[in-house]
Amino acid sequence: MTWLVSLCVFLPACYRVPLSRTPLPELLNPIEFVRSANQNYGTVKDMTIQCRITVSSARGSVTYRSILQCKVPTNLRIITLGLLAHPTFIATTDGSTLSVAVPSDGKYYYGSAHPEKIEKIFGLPLSVAEIIDIMYGAPVRDITDVQCHQDSHLYQCEVTTPRGLSTVWIDPRRQVITRYHTTVSYEKHFQIIFDDYRPVEGKFIPFSISIRCPSEKLSLLIRYASVATDVLTSDVFQQSIPASQALPLELLPQLW
Numbered sequence: 068m069t070w071l072v073s074l075c076v077f078l079p080a081c082y083r084v085p086l087s088r089t090p091l092p093e094l095l096n097p098i099e100f101v102r103s104a105n106q107n108y109g110t111v112k113d114m115t116i117q118c119r120i121t122v123s124s125a126r127g128s129v130t131y132r133s134i135l136q137c138k139v140p141t142n143l144r145i146i147t148l149g150l151l152a153h154p155t156f157i158a159t160t161d162g163s164t165l166s167v168a169v170p171s172d173g174k175y176y177y178g179s180a181h182p183e184k185i186e187k188i189f190g191l192p193l194s195v196a197e198i199i200d201i202m203y204g205a206p207v208r209d210i211t212d213v214q215c216h217q218d219s220h221l222y223q224c225e226v227t228t229p230r231g232l233s234t235v236w237i238d239p240r241r242q243v244i245t246r247y248h249t250t251v252s253y254e255k256h257f258q259i260i261f262d263d264y265r266p267v268e269g270k271f272i273p274f275s276i277s278i279r280c281p282s283e284k285l286s287l288l289i290r291y292a293s294v295a296t297d298v299l300t301s302d303v304f305q306q307s308i309p310a311s312q313a314l315p316l317e318l319l320p321q322l323w
Contacts, residue, residue: 091222091239097213101224104237104244105205111268112139114202115295121288122190122322137199142304145188158188159306162195166306167319175308178316182251187321190285191278192251204261204273206247207235221245243271255280267294 094100116135121128132152136144141162149155149171157168160180167176167188178184186192191201200206212227221236233249247259257280261273274291 089220091217091220094215094222097215097224098210100215100222101207101210101213101226101235101237104235104242105207105210111203111270111272111296113137113296113299114267114272115297115299116202117292119290119292121290123286123288125284135202136299136303137202138299138304139199139203141195141199142299142301143195143199144304157306159304160185160195161304165316166308166313167316168306168308175313176316176319177308177313184316184319187316187319190280190287190322191257192255201247201259201276201278204244204264204271204276206244206249206259207233241271243273255282263290268296 114135114137116137118133118135119130120133121130132148134144134146134148136146142160143162144157144159146154147156153170155169155171157170159166163180165178165180165184165188169175180195182192182194185195185198189198191198193201197206197208200208207226207228209228209230210226211229213224215222215224217223218236221238224235224237226233226235231250233247235244235248236246237243238245241264243261243264245261247261248256250256257278259279260277261275262277263273263275264271265274266272272291272294274294276287276289278287278289280286
């Protein structure tokens with residue numbers, strides 16, 4: 068036995084003990100816990116974001132310099148910039164209508180902001196309000212039921228909404244959502260990771276958002292470079308399109 072004890076001194080594997088998981092406190096009100104994390108952006112209602120968007124699909128991979136502007140709950144504008152920082156693509160929506168300008172081609176498109184049309188631009192068949200929620204790291208809305216359990220140092224919560232069942236992972240230290248899994252129309256399953264949270268106006272905003280749709284072999288990585296919170300007026304989200312030149316959105320090519 069003495070030789071075995073001596074051997075263990077030189078063999079760390081003999082005395083390695085798995086680290087115990089520190090139990091997280093039981094949640095007395097899981098619904099309010101998820102709602103609180105989902106509304107962490109607080110009073111930040113307007114954002115102008117300088118960012119890079121990397122899109123990977125069956126067609127290959129490409130990175131765009133972009134400007135995203137949003138105003139809660141349904142105003143959104145995306146501008147893609149060329150090499151000389153000139154706009155090459157501009158999409159503007161108030162949540163009900165969507166207008167697209169492609170200056171390089173001299174073409175304009177106009178129609179309803181239906182999720183099928185939004186998918187052509189953002190790769191996600193979601194409403195404008197849901198896209199903006201993701202930009203804030205707040206993807207869950209209209210919560211009706213929540214079941215939570217511990218997953219490592221996070222709470223994993225099964226969330227029921229009118230859309231169906233989704234799963235979020237919440238960091239209780241900062242009370243932010245770090246992951247979000249959901250299935251949307253056409254049975255497309257999306258996996259979203261929120262990372263690099265930074266304080267903006269005293270609240271946390273994710274500066275890195277990774278979106279994957281395995282069934283479509285599509286992934287997007289959005290990295291914020293800067294976030295400004297100056298109030299955006301309604302005219303920012305109005306795009307003048309010559310009526311005689313406006314094409315239906317059905318003719319807009321799939322960007323991804």
